[in-house]
Amino acid sequence: MSQSAPATTLQDIIAHAKEYGFVFPSSEIYDGLQAVYDYGQNGVELKNNLKAAWWKSMTQLNDNIVGIDAAIFMHPLTWKASGHVDGFNDPMIDNKDSKKRYRADQLLEGKAEQLANEGKADEAKALLEKMGQLLSAEKLDEVRELIVAENIVCPVSGTANWTDVRQFNLMFSTQVGSVADDASQIYLRPETAQGIFVNFLNVQKSGRMKVPFGIAQIGKAFRNEIVARQFTFRMREFEQMEMQFFVRPGTEMEWYENWKETRLRFHKAIGLPAESLQYHDHEKLAHYANAAVDIEYKFPFGFREIEGIHSRTDFDLRNHQELSKKKLQYFDPNVDPETNKPYGNYIPYVVETSVGADRLFLATFCNAYTKETVGEDDKAKERLYLKIHPALAPVKAAVLPLVKKDGLAEIAQDISNSLKSSFRTVYDDGGAIGKRYTRQDLIGTPFCIAVDYETKEDNCVTIRHRDSTEQERVPIASLKEKIGQAVAIERILEAI
Ligand code: GAP
Numbered sequence: 001m002s003q004s005a006p007a008t009t010l011q012d013i014i015a016h017a018k019e020y021g022f023v024f025p026s027s028e029i030y031d032g033l034q035a036v037y038d039y040g041q042n043g044v045e046l047k048n049n050l051k052a053a054w055w056k057s058m059t060q061l062n063d064n065i066v067g068i069d070a071a072i073f074m075h076p077l078t079w080k081a082s083g084h085v086d087g088f089n090d091p092m093i094d095n096k097d098s099k100k101r102y103r104a105d106q107l108l109e110g111k112a113e114q115l116a117n118e119g120k121a122d123e124a125k126a127l128l129e130k131m132g133q134l135l136s137a138e139k140l141d142e143v144r145e146l147i148v149a150e151n152i153v154c155p156v157s158g159t160a161n162w163t164d165v166r167q168f169n170l171m172f173s174t175q176v177g178s179v180a181d182d183a184s185q186i187y188l189r190p191e192t193a194q195g196i197f198v199n200f201l202n203v204q205k206s207g208r209m210k211v212p213f214g215i216a217q218i219g220k221a222f223r224n225e226i227v228a229r230q231f232t233f234r235m236r237e238f239e240q241m242e243m244q245f246f247v248r249p250g251t252e253m254e255w256y257e258n259w260k261e262t263r264l265r266f267h268k269a270i271g272l273p274a275e276s277l278q279y280h281d282h283e284k285l286a287h288y289a290n291a292a293v294d295i296e297y298k299f300p301f302g303f304r305e306i307e308g309i310h311s312r313t314d315f316d317l318r319n320h321q322e323l324s325k326k327k328l329q330y331f332d333p334n335v336d337p338e339t340n341k342p343y344g345n346y347i348p349y350v351v352e353t354s355v356g357a358d359r360l361f362l363a364t365f366c367n368a369y370t371k372e373t374v375g376e377d378d379k380a381k382e383r384l385y386l387k388i389h390p391a392l393a394p395v396k397a398a399v400l401p402l403v404k405k406d407g408l409a410e411i412a413q414d415i416s417n418s419l420k421s422s423f424r425t426v427y428d429d430g431g432a433i434g435k436r437y438t439r440q441d442l443i444g445t446p447f448c449i450a451v452d453y454e455t456k457e458d459n460c461v462t463i464r465h466r467d468s469t470e471q472e473r474v475p476i477a478s479l480k481e482k483i484g485q486a487v488a489i490e491r492i493l494e495a496i
Pocket of ligand 1: 190191193223225232233234235238239240242306308352356357358359360
C-alpha cells in the first residue's frame with residue numbers, strides 16, 4: 001500500500017537533477033554562471049527525446065509543416081524590423097538599500113497574487129489591469145508610484161527605497177569581424193521565430209508550400225534576463241521550439257483556437273496531467289500580437305508559462321518587407337466566394353506556437369518526481385522514482401544479471417547488445433539487485449530485465465516494471481518487440 005508523501009519542492013528537483021546527471025550548474029568549478037545550466041548524461045537524453053516528440057508532432061503529423069535550422073546570428077536589421085531593438089524591454093527597478101534589481105511588473109504581479117490569496121480577487125484584477133495600462137503607455141513614473149502606493153518592499157532590505165523604473169533591453173550583443181565599430185554590432189537572437197520569417201519565401205517557393213502552412217524550428221535563444229531564478233525556468237541561454245503557421249488574413253482566429261487545443265493535447269500526451277495544466281490569456285499583449293495565450297504548468301512554485309500561442313498578424317513579414325525592400329507576399333489562387341475572384345497577393349498572417357525546451361524539460365522532470373511511502377507502520381519505507389513517459393526516459397531498459405558468475409553475466413550482456421540498436425539499453429552488474437533497481441528508478445528507467453539461474457533453463461527473464469514494481473516472466477525472444485512498442489515515440493504521437 002502506498003500513501004502520498006510531502007509536496008515536492010524546487011530544492012528537491014534541483015538536488016535530484018544534479019545528483020543523477022540531469023542538470024548541472026554551468027562552469028560549476030568556478031562557482032557557476034547565474035541562470036546558465038548544462039545538461040548531463042541523463043538530462044540530454046530526456047531533453048533530446050522531448051525535442052524529438054515535438055519535432056515529429058509538428059513535421060511528421062502535419063503534411064503542411066516543414067522544419068528549418070536557421071543561424072543564431074542574423075542581419076542586425078532583422079531585430080529592428082521585429083521590434084526587438086526598440087521594444088524588447090523589461091521594466092526594472094533597483095532597491096537603493098539592498099542594491100538588488102527587480103522587474104517592476106513582477107513586483108506588482110507578486111502583490112496581485114498575494115491579494116488573490118487573501119480572497120481579494122477584484123483588487124488583484126484591478127491592480128493587474130492598472131499595471132497593464134501604465135506599461136503599455138510607457139508611464140514608468142506611475143509604475144513606480146504604484147509600487148510605492150501598494151507598499152511593496154524589497155524582500156532583502158525590507159525597505160521601499162526604490163530607484164526610478166527604467167526599461168532594460170534584453171538582447172545580448174556582440175561584434176562580428178575584427179573592427180569594433182557600431183556597424184559590426186550584431187545580436188544573439190532572443191527568439192528563433194525571426195529565422196523562420198526571413199526564410200518564409202525561401203521555404204514557400206522551394207517547397208511549393210500552399211497557405212495554410214507552417215515552418216518549425218528548434219534552436220537556442222538568448223536573453224539577458226533581469227531576474228533569473230527558479231532553476232531552468234528562466235535562463236539567459238535557452239532553447240525554443242517554435243512553429244510559425246502562415247494563414248490567409250481573416251482566418252487567423254480559427255487557426256489560433258485550433259493550435260491552442262492541439263498544443264494542450266501535446267502536453268497531455270507527453271504525460272503532464274490535465275489538472276496541472278491551464279490556459280492563461282495575456283493581460284498585456286506583446287508588441288506583435290492581436291491575441292495571445294499561455295499554456296501554464298503547475299510547478300512547485302505555482303502555475304507558470306511553458307508555451308505561448310500568439311496570433312502575430314502580419315507584423316513581422318510586413319516589417320521585414322518594408323526594411324529589406326523585398327516582397328514577402330504569397331499569391332493565393334483560391335477563389336473568394338464573396339467576390340468570385342482569386343484571393344490573389346497578400347502578406348500572410350501568422351499563428352505562432354512557442355515552447356521552451358528547457359521549461360518543458362523542467363515540467364516533465366517535476367511531474368515525474370514521485371515520492372511514495374510504501375508499506376505500513378514499522379515496515380513503511382519511502383520510495384523515490386522518476387515516472388517519466390517510457391518514450392521520453394533517458395534509458396529504456398537495464399539488463400541486470402542476478403549474479404556475475406555461472407554465465408549469467410554473459411547472457412545479460414548478450415541480451416543488452418541485442419536490444420541496443422532498437423532503444424537505449426544499459427547493462428549493470430554492480431551491487432545487490434535491489435540497489436540496482438533503485439538506481440534505475442532514480443533516473444526513470446521504465447523496464448529492468450533480470451537474468452537469473454532459471455534463464456539458463458527456460459530462456460526467459462523477469463521484467464520489473466518501474467511504476468508498479470510488478471514483475472513478469474517473458475521469453476528473451478519477445479523483449480525487443482514488447483519493450484520496443486512501449487517505448488516508441490509513436491505512443492506519444494498517437495495520443496495527440
Ligand atoms: N517567439 C515568441 C516568443 O519568444 P516568449 O513567450 O517570449 O515568446 C516563448 O517565449 C517560450 O520560450 C516561453 O513560453 C518559454 O517556454 C520559453 N522561454 C522564454 N524565455 C525563457 C527563459 N529566459 N528561459 C527559459 N525559457 C524561456
